[in-house]
Amino acid sequence: MRIPLIAALCLLAALPICAQAPTPPARLGLCAACHGASGHAGMPGVPHLAGQRVDYLRDALKQYRDGRRSVPVMRAAIGPVSDAELDALARWYSAQSPQPQGQP
Numbered sequence: 693m694r695i696p697l698i699a700a701l702c703l704l705a706a707l708p709i710c711a712q713a714p715t716p717p718a719r720l721g722l723c724a725a726c727h728g729a730s731g732h733a734g735m736p737g738v739p740h741l742a743g744q745r746v747d748y749l750r751d752a753l754k755q756y757r758d759g760r761r762s763v764p765v766m767r768a769a770i771g772p773v774s775d776a777e778l779d780a781l782a783r784w785y786s787a788q789s790p791q792p793q794g795q796p
Contacts, residue, residue, distance in 0.1 A: 716729070716784060717777065717780035717781050717783075717784050718777070718780075719773060719777050719780070719781060720781065720784065722769050723741075723769070723781060723785075726738045726769075727739070727740070727741050727785070728740075728742075730742055730788050730789075731743070731744075731785045731788040731790075732788075732791050740790070740791050741785040741788070742785060742788035742789060742790050742791060743786065743788060743789060743790030743791075744785060744786055744790075745786060746782045746783055746786035747782075749781070749782035749785055749786055750778060750779060750782040753770060753773075753778040753781060753782060754775070754778060756769075756770045757770040757771075757772075757773055757778065
């Protein structure tokens with residue numbers, strides 16, 4: 693009885709570790725140059741990505757990559773990125789805390 697109880701307690705203690713934010717994707721560097729590593733853009737006119745819906749971000753990135761959204765800077769930045777890399781970027785930015793209201 694003691695061993696299953698200890699095992700159950702260990703599993704419960706490990707749950708917060710499993711629920712942590714995703715690790716930064718390998719392709720984050722180029723995106724972070726304009727949008728910030730945490731999704732808070734530091735340049736005027738560049739949108740904040742933190743806290744956006746993951747499906748929206750994933751679809752927007754695919755549209756930039758495939759040329760359905762015609763923004764030359766984004767098309768050049770995305771380049772030949774795989775669907776898995778786009779998913780990782782979308783998950784990363786959606787998991788970041790959005791900028792508080794009233795902040796520029």
